[in-house]
């Protein structure tokens with residue numbers, strides 16, 4: 001069968017839209033070429049770089065990340081905290097992007113974007129010019145939104161919301177904590193990276209305590225009235241860790257006023273002072289700094305985009321994906337970022353080839369471990385409505401059944417998901 005370039009691009013695009021592409025052709029398409037610079041080698045950026053090369057090998061792709069030799073995945077980092085996995089197991093290699101897919105790798109920090117001149121400025125003093133730019137820098141943490149907290153204080157009161165050194169610090173603090181101590185987590189307000197993440201962390205810390213420090217407690221101070229997979233998490237706390245986990249809603253005084261690293265205390269807006277042995281502060285967050293500094297965010301700190309292509313609503317030829325962008329109901333997850341990356345990759349190749357944009361669909365599944373052997377999940381499928389906004393497909397997705405019957409099987413699926421998405425993104 002002879003496939004014209006136009007139909008190849010359509011085919012490639014529709015495959016991308018369902019979030020997982022197998023056996024894509026890497027040759028046969030001879031497109032218009034061009035240079036795409038991708039900033040950020042995480043779930044969004046790496047997948048986008050790889051899939052642009054899949055869809056059109058004539059396009060040169062340069063991936064810039066400040067942490068190319070040190071990228072650790074946040075997924076499964078809560079298992080590292082519990083001592084069930086090692087840091088090495090969540091570390092990612094970029095070799096296949098370079099050697100298998102022909103992506104040019106640059107380890108550097110992007111300090112600025114000149115959208116008119118189509119140039120990115122690197123910390124090393126070099127510049128890179130682009131035809132299309134993809135920004136997938138993840139999140140920046142707004143430390144100063146919590147009185148007493150700062151980047152410096154986070155060395156003592158870790159957030160561990162970017163996997164790496166912070167994960168190691170928090171793990172060491174849990175190991176050093178006495179039996180009978182208190183682990184206190186300050187959960188973030190919406191929207192934030194990985195909606196079920198704080199509650200998975202509470203489970204995994206409780207699981208570690210149950211095995212090693214059974215008199216200890218987990219307290220979650222939360223500014224939100226409800227959270228992702230709440231019924232399932234509460235069921236897990238009640239059945240697996242009875243009396244150990246205390247989720248403090250705003251109504252019960254969960255809103256934090258300040259933290260004090262010297263006395264290891266947290267003051268709530270209701271006037272209570274809580275002392276803890278380990279304090280895990282997950283502060284409010286917004287789009288990665290390069291996005292906000294480049295004027296691509298809205299007044300809430302996230303990047304509005306054309307939801308069919310992920311091109312910025314504020315600058316032409318710049319695409320924002322992953323945690324930084326506003327993708328409607330698609331959660332800020334690694335799976336979501338990977339799914340958005342393929343849609344953006346397709347849109348970029350279509351635009352470089354003057355071809356029509358595909359009509360995408362997105363998928364997301366977030367697994368959360370509730371113990372080392374049990375997991376729960378939430379899944380969704382998304383499409384565009386008549387106005388071009390992403391909406392959840394009616395009747396799609398849902399959450400795991402209550403009662404714990406499938407939790408062991410879901411823990412196995414979760415491992416499979418992790419291996420699969422790592423391979424799809426960086427392999």
Ligand SMILES: Cc1cc2nc3c(=O)[nH]c(=O)nc-3n(C[C@H](O)[C@H](O)[C@H](O)COP(=O)(O)OP(=O)(O)OC[C@H]3O[C@@H](n4cnc5c(N)ncnc54)[C@H](O)[C@@H]3O)c2cc1C
Nearest residue numbers: 040042043044066074075110137138194322323333334335
């Ligand atoms: C505890 C926890 C558990 C999680 N579990 C899951 C899960 O089970 N499933 C799931 O799907 N998601 C999970 N997530 C969410 C997931 O980690 C994020 O949604 C995902 O990493 C977002 O991808 P991204 O590409 O937007 O950003 P990232 O993966 O954070 O990548 C951003 C990259 O950009 C680089 N960068 C930033 N700015 C610059 C710059 N100016 N110059 C150069 N490089 C730059 C950074 O070094 C980084 O490597 C979890 C998150 C947490 C915190």
